[in-house]
Amino acid sequence: MRTDAFALRHLGPRETDLNHMLNTIGVASLDQLIFETIPADIRLKKELELDTPMTEFEYLSHIQELGKKNKVFKSYIGLGYHPAVIPAVIQRNIFENPGWYTAYTPYQAEIAQGRLEAILNYQTTIIELTGMEIANASLLDEGTAAAEAMALLFDVRSRDQKKNNVDKFYVSEEILPQTLSVLQTRATPKGIELVVGNHETFDFSSDFFGAMLQYPGKYGQVNDYAGFIAKAHTNEIKVAVAADLLSLAKLTPPGEMGADVVVGTSQRFGIPMGYGGPHAAYFATKEEHKRSMPGRIIGVTIDANGNRALRMALGTREQHIKREKATSNICTAQVLLAVMAGMYAVYHGPKGLKYIANKVHASAVTLAEALNQLGVYQTNTAFFDTLLVKADASKVKAVAEKNEVNFFYVDGETISISLNETTSLADLNQIVSIFAEALGKSNVTVSELANESAIPADLVRTSSFLQHEVFNNHHSESQLMRYIKKLERKDLSLNHSMISLGSCTMKLNAAAEMLPLSMANWNSIHPFAPVEQAEGYQIMLKKLEQQLNVVTGFAGTTLQPNSGAQGEYAGLMTIRAYHLSRGDHHRNVCLIPSSAHGTNPASAAMAGMEIIVTKTTPEGNIDVEDLRTRAIEYKDRLSCLMVTYPSTHGVFESSIIEITNLIHENGGLVYMDGANMNAQVGLTNPATIGADVCHLNLHKTFAIPHGGGGPGVGPICVNEKLVPFLPTNPIIPTGGNQAISAISAAPYGSALVCLISYGYISMLGSEGLTNATKYAILNANYMKARLEDHYPVLYSGEMGRAAHEMILDCRAFKQQGVEVTDIAKRLMDYGFHAPTVSFPVAGTLMIEPTESEDVAELDRFCDAMIAIRKEIAAVTADNHNTVLHNAPHTQAMLTADVWNFPYTREQAAFPLEYIAENKFWPSVRRVDDAYGDRNLVCSCAPIEAYM
Template identity: 85%
Template sequence: MRTDAFALRHIGPNENDLQTMLKTIGVASIEQLIYETIPDDIRLKNELNLEPALSEFEYLSHIQNLGTKNKIFKSYIGLGYHPTVIPAVIQRNIFENPGWYTAYTPYQAEIAQGRLEAILNFQTTIIELTGMEIANASLLDEGTAAAEAMALLFDVRTREQKKNNVLKFFVSDELLPQTLSVLQTRSTPKGIELVVGNHETFNFSDDYFGAILQYPGKFGQLYDYSSFIANAHEKEIKVAVAADILSLVKLTPPGEFGADVVVGTTQRFGIPMGYGGPHAAFFATKEEYKRSMPGRIIGVTIDANGNRALRMALGTREQHIKREKATSNICTAQVLLAVMAGMYAVYHGPNGLKYIANKVHASAVTLADALNKLGIYNTNTSFFDTIAVKADASKVKPVAEKHEVNFFYIDNETLSISVNETTSLSDLNQIISIFAEAIGKECFTLSEASSSNSIPASLERKSAFLTHEVFNSHHSESQLMRYIKKLERKDLSLNHSMISLGSCTMKLNAAAEMLPLSMANWNSIHPFAPIEQAEGYQIMLKKLEHQLNVVTGFAGTTLQPNSGAQGEYAGLMAIRAYHLSRGDHHRNVCLIPSSAHGTNPASAAMAGMQIIVTKTMENGNIDVEDLRVRAIEHKDNLSCLMVTYPSTHGVFESAICEITQIIHDNGGLVYMDGANMNAQVGLTNPATIGADVCHLNLHKTFAIPHGGGGPGVGPICVNEKLVPFLPTNPIIPTGGVEAITAISAAPYGSALVCLISYGYITMLGAEGLKKATQYAILNANYMKARLESHYPVLYSGEMGRAAHEMILDCRAFKEKGIEVGDIAKRLMDYGFHAPTVSFPVAGTLMIEPTESEDKAELDRFCDALISIRKEIEAATKEDLNNVLHNAPHTLAMVTADSWKFPYSREQAAFPLDYIAENKFWPSVRRVDDAYGDRNLVCSCAPIEAYI
């Protein structure tokens, strides 16, 4: 046995475990288990054609060598991406810390108070810098945040505008080009008409519902937008502003000159460029639009003792409740990056941010003055950090690249230079020397930065910001390190115990996969750097695309979508483009089984499709006859079917090939949701079952950490029919020959974290990937065998097997007064995060153990659930003062002088022996969700101020 094989470290059960587990399940071999789980007609006949697996040591040597092919030039390209200083205390204690990056979305608030506080800090930062009333917990990137702003303004049109079908949306020609491309993609299927033009000459007519402006403009020019917004509001046109977060330290906040929505990216707040991401976008708006706002919102509430607690607020806006009527299909945030950006604000505080912003502005002014002396004139009359100068690009570019410097070349005669937090006086002197050499003039050297100002008095910020104590208390490394640790201790992550969330695949995020993210050769590249400077990235990304093609059986992949929901949307937009290319403009009907994820109908609605819901049978499978009827009924207009495989109920449906053939026979294509791909890799694939396109959650199956709800990557893999329509980017062309416009802002989406999935596949190889899938199915069926005599398992395959997940039916416990939520909270006392609650069936738990968990951990979890089952048996509906209803139990409760409960402290906190070895204490009692929604507070202000 190779003891340096990565699979040995990634896969939990060992050979001794395997035999015991197979015996418990009742099969002779893992091959028999797979035969009884996956229909034989869709099993792959050959091994995946991938390169041999590398050991961790070999992989890290390979990735370091590959990284040397990336050239780290000084970047002054700007356009929403800037070099930044990542405070080492944040890099080491958050970015590189599994206590932060392996956590799940904070649905279980009682064991996520640390992360929730960190996100509340982020929201407060955004609210105060933008001057708005409410902010969310971050979005995916600036381009898609702008698209969400357009969608919100469309949603909140006046009654008159809706009645008159007002569809025009004005886009300032100062908007970042990648943002415009994303808006073009999003607007088309919704019927929104984009009008791009000069905001200074815009005609405020009644046929517009909204507008978007860039602040500062894309090449640095500062505009006073107050009169534009006042005029727009007179015509009931609402206005979004895409703003640079660092500039708002010095500039009048958009909220103070009337903006209705403010969006942008917080990449400048200590997040590496990473060739485009991941970065936390921000989205802030007015309180009146809170129910139309996309994404997560963290709110303040109280717990069972009336103490302050935090939770995710206003969940009724979201996909799994509102489905196609949801405000957005985005069901995540860039939490890890938002935590880092919020902590950057905590670390620097208002004075530190002012120092950084003043330094950046002084660098820009100093550079403009110096180039002016050379006869290189800045065309911006006022600016924050970016100047646009007139110069012969053909002369400047070769000299700049010789000195390893990148500017942005607007045209042959104009280029822009964006300075940043890392820019020093010596950097400015280098830029001056480049221009002097290019135009043949004598160079001079600066000895100090200018103290003059290029911001008009009317645009200078006068309001205070970040006055809360948290932003004025943690400015030494010791203080911040301890604050970060204090918050980390409140959160249950994978570094404590397994997180068995059905559909969410919380597997090991191996250290060897994560290490390259901290390497400068990988995290310091601008996404719009010339591709010859990013050769390492180009090789890695193309190899990853090939690996994903092999895994799915498809012909092409785009890595651009930076979430699973975005992948859904990208897949549907590719299908839409395919039909349009054939003249089938009428094909817009999307069939979706009733069991589908809520993001499926939300994505289909965004893609402009008519949604027809098809039935599922009592056993959870798709009702094939109902599907056939619907497909034939809509055959003239059928666009596609959205199907999850294995099903949302954790079953490999044997009729899948018949289902996909029905769709193809009636002129449609098949989109497969890849949420459950962890049960397919190496054993079957989307192409084999007859799908045409699938999205993959790289933050599930392919080991990118969930990071508290993000970062994620949701690439789509497509067959040959759809390859021509893969998305492009306006600055770095990508995609097919008939590419759709951009899905997200960066050419390759969140490219930095693609390294993780590349490492995962490269170190596992074909054999390791297949084994990982087999063991995911093994672990699920072992848990099923241990639990099914205590809890009904709701659905099974034809031979009684689960796929990689199963559903425990807890609905009968209502007779005892016990809800499924009580079980979820009680699991915290046992040291576990709850499985997925009430999805896809209300009153159930959906459990997915993943291949990373060994038998000992599976047994601990099963023991906990079996113990809880006994506690349920002892409960009565007449007396709800029991250990389940009072869960979770905090340290403060258990150590209080008085104990007024009819069970012991030991039963409350230490119901099984293993818990005492490694006790996790929830930091608050059960939170009051309704109170938090009735009294929405989403910033750091004390709760007393709102009661």
């Protein structure tokens, strides 16, 4: 046995467990199980052509050597990305801590109170710095957040009779270039006309529903937008502002100017640049727009005892639940990064943030004065951190790059210099010396920071912020370390027990895959640095694209999409571009089976498609005859089919090739949703089943951790006919020769965490990846065999097998008054996170164990489910004072002097023997969702409390 093989560490079941597992399932071999699970006509005929797998030691040595090819220059490029100081206490205790990065989206609030509090801190930070009323739990990046703001304003215009047919959206020419590109992508299929111009000459009488401003502007100019916003409101035009978050500690917040929406990135709050991401975007608006907001909101509520508790608020306003009526397909966030940014605000507090902002501004003023002495004049009339200077760009660039410094070169005689939290006096002197040498001038030395301000008095912030105690009590490392640990203990993550969420693939996030994220050669590169300075990244990203091409059988990949839903949208937009390139402007019908995930129709609606829902059979499969009828009916307008494979019901449908052929025969293309790719890798692939494009969830199948609800990466892989249309970026060109405009802000999306998937594939290789798929199917069918005598399994394949996941039908228990939610909450008492509840079928649990769980853990979970089934059997329809209905049980309940329940304390908290060894205590009782929605509070305290 090779003890240095990564597969040995990644795969849960041991060789010695195989016979027991196969006997339990009722098959003679693993090959027989795979034969009975995956239709023979779509099985791959040969192994994946991938490099020989590396050991963990070889991979870490390789990635260190590759990292040396990245040149970490001093970055003053700006444009929404800045070097930031990551407090070591946050890096070690959150960023590098599996207790934080392996948690799942907080759908089960009782075992996610720590993360929920951390996100509430983040929301409070955003609300108070922007001066707005409500903020969400983060979005994917600034560019897509701006696009969501445009979509929100487009949505709410329908409430205004005078505006409900207006389709023009004004964008200031001060907008970040990557944001403009994303706006262009999102506007076109929605029928929104973008008008870009100077805000000072904007014609308010024209027919616009909304406007977007940048604050400060892309090259640093600070404008007073209060007059613009007031005039816009007089003309019933709503205004969104994209604002630099750190600057708002010093500048008048957009909310105080009357803005309707404020968006931006929290990257400057202690998040590494990482060649573009992941970074938590922020989105804040007025409370009147809460039902139209994209993403999630964390809100305050009470638990069953009336004690304060937190949970995800306004659940039904998660946009993808609206399906084809959605204005957004966002179903994820950048929670791990939002947690870090919120904790940065907790650590520094209002005084610390003001100090940092003041230092950055003073550095900019000092530099402007020094350059002025050289005869280099800057043109911004007011600025926070960025100077726009006139000089010979080619001469300056030559000297700057010799000194390992990057500025942004606007044109041949204009240079933008953005200063940041890391800028020191030595850095300022280096910048001045670069200009002196380039222009042949005598050098000027800076000895101290200037006291002057380059911000007009009426734009200096006067309002207080972050007065709540949480932002004023944790400023020493000991205090913050203990606060972080206190929150971590309230959350159940993969470092405690398996999280068997169907469709979510909560697999091992190996330490060797994660370590490179902390290496400066990888996390300190600006996304718009010249590509020759990012050679290591270019090699790694291209290699990852090639690896994903091999896995999917396709010809091209883009890593730009920042989430799975964004990947869906990107795939549909490439299909749209393909049809347009052929003159098929009329092809806009998208067929979607009724069993599809809600993001599918939401994405199709965003891509401007007409959605036709097709039927599924009682067995849960696509109704091929109904699909045939629809495909023929719409053959002249058919754009595509969206199909999930294996199906959302955890079944490999044998008719898949017939289905894809049917779409192609009628002029359409096939988009395959890659949510269930963990059941395909190495055994079949999207190209083999006849798809044209698929998205992959790198945060599922390819081992990027879920991070409590993000980061996500959702690249799309395409066949040769779609390669020309892969998306580009306005500053660093990417994509095909007929590329669509940007899908997200950075050229390669969340490039930093792509290292994880690169490591996963490079260390597993062809055999390891294939075995991972086989073991995922093995584990699922082992659990199915253990549980099907106790719970009906809703769907299975033609030979009775599940794919990598299965659905347990709990609907019959309703007759006894037991809901599927009661089972989910009771599992917490057994030390487990619930499987996916009521998706894709209401009243069910969808279980996916993944390949990383060993037999002992699978058995513990099955034992818990079987024990709960016995508890259900004991419930009567007229008795709801049961161990199920009162679950979860907290430590406070168990240690109280009074125990008024008709079962023992041991039955409540320790129903099985294994629990005592590693008891996880939910920190609150069952939360009251309805109370929280009726009394919406989504910050640490109402704003009024600070007045």
